[in-house]
Amino acid sequence: MKTWLASTALALTLSTSLALPALAQEYTPDPNAKAGGTITITYKDDVATLDPAIGYDWQNWSMIKSLFDGLMDYVPGTTTLRPGLAESYEISEDGLTYTFKLRAGVKFHNGREMTAEDVKYSLDRVTNPETQSPGAGFFGSIAGFESAGPGGLSGVEVVDPLTVKITLSRPDATFLHVMALNFASVVPKEAVDAAAGDFGKQPVGTGAFKLAEWTLGQRLVFEKNADYWREGVPYLDGVVFEVGQEPVVALLRLQNGEVDVPGDGIPPAKFVEVMGDPAQAARVVVGGQLHTGYITLNVTTPPFDKVEVRKAVNMAINKERITQIINGRAVPATQPLPPTMPGYTQGYAGYAYDVDGAKALLAEAGLADGFETDLYVMNTDPNPRIAQAIQQDLAAIGITANIQSLAQANVIEAGGAGTAPMVWSGGMAWIADFPDPSNFYGPILGCAGAGDGGWNWSKFCDEGLDAMAVQADSLSDPTKAEERLKLWSDVYTGVMEQAPWVPVFNEERYTMKSERMGGDDALYVDPVSIPVNYDYVYVK
């Protein structure tokens, strides 16, 4: 049996978005980096949990990343996979068996050495329905997932203290990305048991930092893990997260030198002011984000069951103007995937803004006089303003859209139940869980998400495209990575031909930092660690 020896080169071929030379694979440490210093990050909301099996919001995602490690990881500031707690791995020729060799001598924050038993325990735990992990579904390709319970996952086997073998029930080209998700973090059983259901407040991992203090509603303090297994990092002695800070107040404090990074970003009301001041603008890092804002058109609700109508709506929306509403913090979108995602179709024009063309299509569908419909939108700024712009654009081709501005949970409910003819995704939009094109399909455009309560709010289900998606994800042979991305590109252009969405824009990230913060700009717009990669930034 032929096996591919694990190496960073393999990881490279899997992720072709950043065509880095093979040598750039291993992260080159910043020669100017200095050890020491403690930084302050602010957030409006308290942190919900630091349990890697539970945490699933953009706030705790990067915090958990710094406390825990998984078998796989990403090169800082990029979407390129690299081995984490696994030193190397082998994939069987049929793509169904992954054998991970673990690093020796890695210690948990409690001092105990990490072993293969811990890897098995962690995967058993996250897939056990009793854990109620929102990420359990990502592990669906592991053998025995369907019957996972207190007995554990039959597909995860401990070969020896430093070797784990994972058997899949179907080839899954995204599996290494799944192993890099927070949900796959390795946790020590004794600490989970000792916390008695409250591991999220008493986390113990192998990460670059350990939790030193958590005063509910006030602050969390991360302290450098001096025994961290990666050489030389982290640079910082600690990170203080102050919670309960309004974004406007956080900005004032940053200007006053009390805060290093406002975690919630630059408040929209202050954006023009900050960017208009050269001194402040110089401390803002701009980068792409794996995000798309879109309007869903419910294909099961007339008249959106007619493809002409859906295309007409696509042509009626003036995306340029909508990006102006958010002060140009985004680029107009042509397709579901954001430009920084592997598999993005370069040069695809999508539906250009064309009011006359849209009217003609409506007439073709027998709706020359237009119709009336509802547009659901989340009720926080700037979403209602964006909805008004959409409303005006639709009025120009004779469609009357009544805006239903509701709380987030209510919009999600209406979208999932299929009662919303149109939904503007802002505030709930899809940000990728991992940098792979498949992540934008299954739950939000595939048949699997189209059922009652699913996140596929357009209820679009094309079995032909679903089959293509399955085929693409079965190409786990890294030499077929190009072929796989081509298939995904075809899936998304196929989706656009049927126009169940209006892709509106891809948001850019704007991270503001204090004068004293050092490190490559890419670390401040890290695609997987928002707002910053705490393990690699430093104080000048």
Place this chain on the structure above:
Amino acid sequence: MVYILRRLIQSALILLGVSFITFVLLYVLPADPVRQIAGRAATAETVENIRQQLGLDQPLFVQYGRYLAALAQGDLGRSYLQKTEVAELILSRLPATLQLMAAGIFAELVLGLSMGIAAALMRGRIGDQLLMMTSFVTVSAPQFVVSLLLLYVFAVKLGWFPIGGYGTLAHLVLPAITLGILGSGWYSRMMRSSMIEVLRADYIRTARAKGLGRARVVFRHALPNAILPVIAMIGIDIGIFMGGIVVVESVFGWPGIGQLAWQAIQRVDIPIIMGVTLVSAFAIVLGNLLADLVAPLIDPRIRLR
């Protein structure tokens, strides 16, 4: 004694009513907490599984019965998303809220009473009119705006106080004043009329006739009598403050239960919403009860029946 017992039973019934209404409102809410827990990648099976584990697949009355049964044992349940005990979350934040409320009441009394006394003494003159106009503004000023304005002027520009946060007495000043400003409008008006009434009373005329100085008449003879009915209102204030702390705690980063409630509402974390509602209702009921019990001590003409 019988009166107190009857009021306690009444209070318990009110709390039960509040718990029921809140429970029903959260039940009929068109937002599914299970979906918030399960995450966007969850299969329908996972969603159902979690629903069963939490007992959310049961009929409303079964769910409510279970909640009450747990509540009777002092168990407020666990947060859906944080998995932590709700009682622990509330208890850890309650001291901050109580501190803020006490400071807020102090601020509103100082501001309100001094404005009211000054207005009464200047009755009918321009100063009186100006003060009463100010009270209109303070009663109607949105707390969100007031808090940001105070922060900007006194913390950012002048640097007298820290920019939000919690810990020292200096942190407490601005949020307490923000809370106090709203109530000070009411208090200044009550104090003004109460003071005017007292100043007309016979014993004040007597005091003046004795040749006592103006300051002595006002502060020694009039104030203690005029202030009593106003003080009795404090108990009722607790209810008004409960609304204000949500905004004030959010802006100033004050780690109290208002902030907790606001975050829980956004995340449809029902056990926390229920817990905070019950604790707030308890505080309001207790405040009203105290106000009623204290009233006859202050004014013997009031009899409890």
